[in-house]
Amino acid sequence: MSAPLKIRYPLLLVIFTLFMSVSCGEPIREVVTEQYKNGNRKLVVLYKGEGFDEMVVGKIRYYQNGQKKFQERFEDGIKTGLSTYWYENGQKKGEGKYVKGKMNGMWTFYRDNGRVFGKGSYNYGDGSNIASFTRIPKNNRTGEWIFYKDDGNIRYKGIWRNGQLDVMDLYVNGKLFLEELFHNGKLSDLKIWRKNGESILVSIKGDEVKMIDIDGTVIQLQGSEMLELLKTTKFFEQNFQLY
Numbered sequence: 001m002s003a004p005l006k007i008r009y010p011l012l013l014v015i016f017t018l019f020m021s022v023s024c025g026e027p028i029r030e031v032v033t034e035q036y037k038n039g040n041r042k043l044v045v046l047y048k049g050e051g052f053d054e055m056v057v058g059k060i061r062y063y064q065n066g067q068k069k070f071q072e073r074f075e076d077g078i079k080t081g082l083s084t085y086w087y088e089n090g091q092k093k094g095e096g097k098y099v100k101g102k103m104n105g106m107w108t109f110y111r112d113n114g115r116v117f118g119k120g121s122y123n124y125g126d127g128s129n130i131a132s133f134t135r136i137p138k139n140n141r142t143g144e145w146i147f148y149k150d151d152g153n154i155r156y157k158g159i160w161r162n163g164q165l166d167v168m169d170l171y172v173n174g175k176l177f178l179e180e181l182f183h184n185g186k187l188s189d190l191k192i193w194r195k196n197g198e199s200i201l202v203s204i205k206g207d208e209v210k211m212i213d214i215d216g217t218v219i220q221l222q223g224s225e226m227l228e229l230l231k232t233t234k235f236f237e238q239n240f241q242l243y
Contacts, residue, residue: 116152
């Protein structure tokens with residue numbers, strides 16, 4: 001019969017201590033740097049290291065009611081990593097990552113009832129050019145962006161290339177109704193889908209607008225019809241810029 005295994009408790013303690021030191025990393029200190037008049041904290045800065053090695057690794061701002069407003073991470077003093085923003089009622093407002101101080105990759109934005117409002121990617125966006133309706137930054141958007149109605153159905157779906165809007169689709173009752181094509185950020189063509197699934201192309205060159213049927217036939221318009229169509233296309237062009 002073999003001798004029972006002797007466990008060396010001091011050695012295990014050393015191994016456990018080293019494991020905890022590596023896994024936990026340096027301790028992070030929370031410092032309240034701003035307060036509301038009622039005594040609630042307003043801004044908390046997270047530090048690690050000491051002396052010359054001390055650095056900011058995060059910031060948490062609060063509403064006056066105590067709910068978090070945002071939480072951001074930092075590396076070498078630059079905003080980097082996951083950032084999360086909240087409404088005053090505690091619902092998430094937006095979330096995404098920063099890379100070297102720029103918005104990069106997928107970001108998701110929410111309504112104050114918790115439902116997704118819009119989502120899409122950035123290519124090192126600087127957070128500028130705020131859309132007047134959505135209040136979502138437009139600088140350096142890239143790829144597909146989707147905006148939803150409150151019932152969860154898609155309202156708009158757009159494609160951004162090189163930081164500019166390239167294509168924007170409007171959906172009605174869950175179905176594609178209208179597609180706008182842009183060139184250098186300006187509306188150039190528009191497609192309207194009929195109920196039978198066929199589309200009509202509206203070609204726009206300055207104040208000249210013409211409608212082209214699916215078979216290539218140009219649809220003749222009277223003066224008042226032309227003016228009304230021009231107003232409609234300008235409306236959609238301006239409306240899409242709100243997003």
